[in-house]
Amino acid sequence: MQRTDTAPKPVSMPKLSRETIVNIAVMAILLALPLWASSIGEDYYVNLASLITIFAIAGVGLNFAIGQGGMVSFGHAAFFGIGGYTTGIAAFHSFEETLFVAMPFAISGTNQMLIIWIVAMVICGIAALAIGAISLRTEGVYFIMITLAFAQMIYYFAISWPTYGGEDGLSIYLRNQLPMVDAESALTFFLVCFILLLGAIFVSARLSGSRFGAALGTARMNETRLATSGIDPFPIKLTGFVISAMITGLAGALFAELNGFVGPSMLSWHRSGEIMVFVILGGVGRLYGPVIGAALFVLLETYIGEWTQHWQLLLGLALLGVVLFARGGVMGMIAGRARHD
Amino acid sequence: MLLEVKGLEAHYGAAQALFGVNLSINEGEMVAMLGRNGMGKSTTISSICQMVTPTKGTIEFCGQSLNRMSSHKAARLGLGLVPEGRRCFPNLSVLENLSAAARKGAWTLDRVYDLFPRLKERKSQSANTLSGGEQQMLAISRALMTNPKLLILDEATEGLAPVVRGEIWQAIARLKKEGLSILIVDKTLKELLPLADQAVILEKGESVWAGRPDTLTEEMKDRYLGL
Amino acid sequence: EVKIGMITTLSGGGSTLGIDVRDGFELALKQAGASDVKLLVEDDARKPDVAKKLADKFIQKDKVDILTGIIWSNLAMAVVPAATRKGTLYISPNAGPSALAGKACHENYFNVAWQNDNLHEAMGSHANKADYKKTFILAPNYPAGTDALKGFKRMYKGELAGELFTKLGQDDYAAEIAQIRASGADSVFFFLPGGMGIAFMKQYAQSGVDVPVMGPAFSFSQDILPAIGDAALGVANSSQWGKDIESEVNAKFVKGFKEAYGRLPSLYASQGYDAANLILSAMEKADVSDKDDFRAALKEADFASVRGDFKFGNNNHPIQDIYVREVVKEDGQITNKIVGVAIKGHQDAYASKCRMK
């Protein structure tokens, strides 16, 4: 029924779309730089790459909620922080050789990362189940604000809870351990983070393409449609929210390991905003968007900070430029509008 | 000449929707725009009202070129739009819908209420809870309240009960008799054609025929309108 | 050559403290004409993880010998334990959390300012001297706040008219002031750093309550006094330094600071100045590449502190006199004047928990 000026797309589509090429390039650079830096003994850059990777995982988590389920959470710092505190508290008890809970059964601390990750994700999942069950009754801006409210509650709780340091936070004196590898080594730790990032992206992609993903995506686009098709939106969205929180929680646990420190600033609304910035900068709903977003943000923050004391002004201008002139984030700018088959 | 459109082309993103539409309306005339689904009738209307920016062609209204004019300025020259899908302001009451954009002139609240008494009954109800037909009446009235020189009706009788449809046709006939110029798109040719002074047929985004409605042959109706 | 990495707060809330520390530090280097010191300064924006990242950068990339500059306890806790454990020296020009003075003390960590509780303890001791019997005390509900009230109570012998923890960042104190009025207190001690203190003092002055107020120097330091204005006049506050301490080095510092930056120096500037001078004094005695030597030289604290006598205790925290200052107007400018000594040769309460000798 309509004509187009130019022939739409060449018939023999090249196998790799532009987005795929960008994705591969970004991941290759993210992997190659620390390998190179480590080879010349500059662990600082390796840690910087780990930081980007960890932020990217947090972003992948939030992106699943926003990009797939349309749940714009302004409280994901809660999960990031809970993941972090799980690590911090486990390490604290393991270091002090005290028990976390004595009654009704004894739970001691641990310094095994694998266990900590699982526990952190489970706790985040439970927290998200509770927060989501209440928050998902609301929508739009109300959802943004109620998630913020829950995060703020946890933030104030952490600040005034003396056992684990309150505002001063908790130091992790020794990085926790992984079986068979030396997690203290910057490069090894980076590789672990990188593999987890790949895992998070893979899981997120798989889920998005599944029947569950189809339902979740429809919940974002048109909830009425979803219900009319016979699928209750609420449990679908809640499940999506929980999965998203668990991924972000894992990132929090890694962040604590990287810094050797946890504190309430992991839970603050600025942190929620930053995770959201990673997602938007990279491009909402783009699988690898958060990687680009996190990399860009960390690099801007690090390098503008070196130039000038007024780096926040430049950072602000840079962010503003991206929103105004690169619709759909950096990925949108490079690879065009998102396509859903 | 009240409105003159020449060689109009328009795009949605990369996809071209209009490929050259010509259309002219004289003072006091009622012109029907005909065509099957998706042939570009609504797009032509949006282009006239500057809601879609034409990529080619000229639009002249009251001797003034509308090209590149912003939508509100074009409207103030005297375009009164009843859009496809009604688009009443859902969060405003009926009364507020009517008065928000009203401009001085012959059409007043009383006259509109006279035309559609149902609206008076519902004047403080918010528009999102009106029934479909009530919303349609509201949309027409809202356009009248701006006291336009040219009333543009896009599918103004869609989804209306037969009696109401009858009423609306009567109202349109009355408006025409009072000398209001009208550009109209509607499915029900049975009621439309007897009223119209001129008709234009769009086919795939192009105006392919223009003339008096009674000169429309059955063969053309079949070919262009699917009757 | 000695490479020093300074991580401090130069943007966002509380940046005046960081700026003063930096300026004081740079002034000392300039006055000493130290050409063999390379100072790198970066802004932590008051975020623990940024501070941590900067510390990594200074240690791993720039290979600095000494770190310094952190203002806030929570940032110090994020940076110091790991850095000192890895063998980097850390000289604190401000934050002195109790953990680092006690159980978690470390030979590579030196604090030239105070242990966090010091000024509060001094104020408690001052309250006894001023013969206050019923003091109302308040602080924000976070570790520094609870430590502050603990510190005050450690010395104070009178009875408490009330004890309140406020929300961190709170800026309306009408409700608290009403409680003070109703409590029948004969004095008020508060620890509300930054904007919280400004808001409290202004509102207190407007409230018509005329019970005398006292607090640590933080709410009356030169960087915020002008913002409080006349409402601060007459308030007693404790500080280990004052610009009117009579010594050659202090005069040189105050004059130099005014000339270089066009404003009066604050307590924080004096701490930055002392930190730099401490490092310079050690550099004269030892080479920084020999860690043990250099540490020993630092511990001797053989430098002229702007506050007068200064030495380190077993936990590398100062043993020092703490003064009582009063807010006054001098030539139309609001500032502090020393009116007495609150406590002499004071050492912090955590020193005994530190394993070091």
Place this chain on the structure above:
Amino acid sequence: MTAALIFEQVLNGLQFGLTLFLMAAGLTLVFGVMGLINLAHGSLYMVGAFCCAWITQQTGSFWLGLGGGVLGAAAAGALIEMLVIRRLYDRDHLDQVLATFALILIFSEGTRMVFGSMPLYLNIPAALGGTMALPGVEAYPVYRLFIILAALAVAMLLYLLISKTRLGMRIRAGESDREMIAALGVDIKTLYTIVFALGAAIAGLSGALVGALRSVQVGMGEPVLILAFVVIVIGGIGSIKGALIGSILIGLVDTLGRIFIPVILKFFMENASANSIGAALSSMLIYLMMAGILAVKPKGLFNATN
């Protein structure tokens, strides 16, 4: 604890709530009416306070400063509307969050570059200094009463503007369908600039008024901003009435909570822990209340649409 003290605390809560309302009013106007999440609203509050403090310092007149604060914020608002905000109306909330987050950074750093890092001096005018006796309260600061009155006046004017004037109708119409209201001949672009500047002016007013009570420093807008968001969400976005009720509710709950929770806890536990747990609880209280209200009424207490 006496009845008089409780009454005074209620008054304090009310007053605290109304200062919040001043901030929330402009926010809900822009947020509800134009559908824009403006995180930079706190920056406009800061601009108002800084302009007021600076002009007061230069001229010695608080009232000139107040006027300058309002105008300065309005001008800043109009400027960012035309340069930035205008491009965000038809974007989703995410883009708005990011862009206005960027504006916060720009404003904060810009203000620091102009005025330096030190807090500025701004005190209440002598005419409004001092206290007066109220029934049940022996001495209540006059300035706080003045703020109460100012907030109520703003509430009244805004309510009338939005719900009773044609300007208000057009603004609301634009919220649901900008394209359509423009097609009916309303210059929605200019209208929105005006509304945004109006919202900014109210933020500036509250910054100037409240700044004299608190501290005028970079970043002063952020804590208030979050509270103001809480207020308008509780009240129902876009509803001036909701913002008013919401802010009073928050003011009362926060004030009474932080005073009485420790008192109540002291019945159950020793003093020190009652104090710190009470403080912890009361800082979480308003968020707890917000979650509770939204769980029951997901669109706030007074939703403007429906």
Place this chain on the structure above:
Amino acid sequence: MTKPVLEVKGLHKSFGALQATKNVSLDLKPNEIHALIGPNGAGKSTLIGQIAGWITPDSGSIYLDGEDVTSETVASRSRKGLGRSFQVSSLAMEVSARRNVMLSVQASQGSSFRFWKQTKSDEELRETARNWLRKVGLSGREDIAVSELSHGERRQVEVACALALAPKALLLDEPMAGLGPTGSIQLTEFLEEIRPEIPILLIEHDMDAVFRLADRITVLVGGAAILSGSVDEIRASALVREAYLGEEA
């Protein structure tokens, strides 16, 4: 007598002072098209809303295949076999027509909590969706985003979505609205075709279609069902002429 597939008993609904549904009882039998007509604002959409579960009735009950579903959610009614279209299309606009239909197919096949298998390579799911789209006359348009389809085509997608649920009963709210003459005729023929399998409760202002399709017509005025009967009975009623049809009958 055959058992009705859908039965509504004594339904009441008020919006404030306005009584939008007044004691309405009606049923839908197998193999029939039951048309619901009435003036604008008579409460037809409100009635459909209550049957589908979007609006909670003040009193009365709704039975689907003999089971009381009055307190069930929208989704569960859909799963139990109630398909519907909306007066204004409600689809996921950003994705293709096929994706919209696939969702209904997937729901009809059971739980959506399947996390791993990719729908893209689920040929059966895609094929089924394609079949439904072909049935409503949208072959060749499956992979176009709904936002790029015309008004009329969207209506067809919506009907396909409803059919894909393999419903026991179909609620169609003005499916002809926005369709040109050709489209209306096609859709009429199609509904004719599925009538033997799926009974339809049809709201429509297009009287040509109603008179051609309906086995039974119920007239709703002011929230109440004032008359129910065959096409001829309704055409003949003076009351209906006056309240609704006007000159058109």
